[in-house]
Amino acid sequence: MFHGYGRRMLARGDFRLILLELIAKSPKHGYSIIEEIERLTGGIYSPSPGMIYPALLFLEEAELITSTQENNRKIYQITERGSAVLAENRERIDMILDRVSRVGSFFAGRHGREGRRPFWSREEGREEKRGPPRDFVSVALTSLESTVGLARGRVPEAVLVEKLKEVERAIAEAAMAAPKEG
Numbered sequence: 001m002f003h004g005y006g007r008r009m010l011a012r013g014d015f016r017l018i019l020l021e022l023i024a025k026s027p028k029h030g031y032s033i034i035e036e037i038e039r040l041t042g043g044i045y046s047p048s049p050g051m052i053y054p055a056l057l058f059l060e061e062a063e064l065i066t067s068t069q070e071n072n073r074k075i076y077q078i079t080e081r082g083s084a085v086l087a088e089n090r091e092r093i094d095m096i097l098d099r100v101s102r103v104g105s106f107f108a109g110r111h112g113r114e115g116r117r118p119f120w121s122r123e124e125g126r127e128e129k130r131g132p133p134r135d136f137v138s139v140a141l142t143s144l145e146s147t148v149g150l151a152r153g154r155v156p157e158a159v160l161v162e163k164l165k166e167v168e169r170a171i172a173e174a175a176m177a178a179p180k181e182g
Helices: 014-025 030-040 049-061 080-088 090-112 136-151 157-177
Strands: 065-070 073-078 120-123 126-129
Touching: 014 030, 014 049, 014 073, 014 080, 014 090, 030 049, 030 073, 030 090, 049 065, 049 073, 073 080, 080 090, 090 136, 136 157
Parallel strands: none
Antiparallel strands: 065 073, 120 126
């Protein structure tokens, strides 16, 4: 989910954890979850019902959430089991939400306040894809910083340093091989 220029912002399972976290804050129906995710991401991502409802069904079948019917809408609430999963994954959830909100803040600041549509926006019921932001490097650096923060304590420091050196070398090689832009 949340593809951006060759990599995912969210790893497998992260989306379900975000859903659990949002539902834990207050019971919600599917459309309000879509709106909340769109707000968190600064408008760059609005999950489709085809993304949300299967994930909610999975969480319900796993007994992490329950639903009740109100005014032709399912309202989802977290269960004790769902709360336990959130507690077990608290550090990971905080890192995910930090990364998502940093990118969302970047785009909200760049696009929302200037009166332009967000990078990914809904207009008259259809999604319109615009080109990459001019300052995508800043977004990538923010994402890298969050990813490194998530890896610390989980990946041996020597491995993390070596991977970062590989990235640095690849960028330096590309910079040296490319003609200088005017």
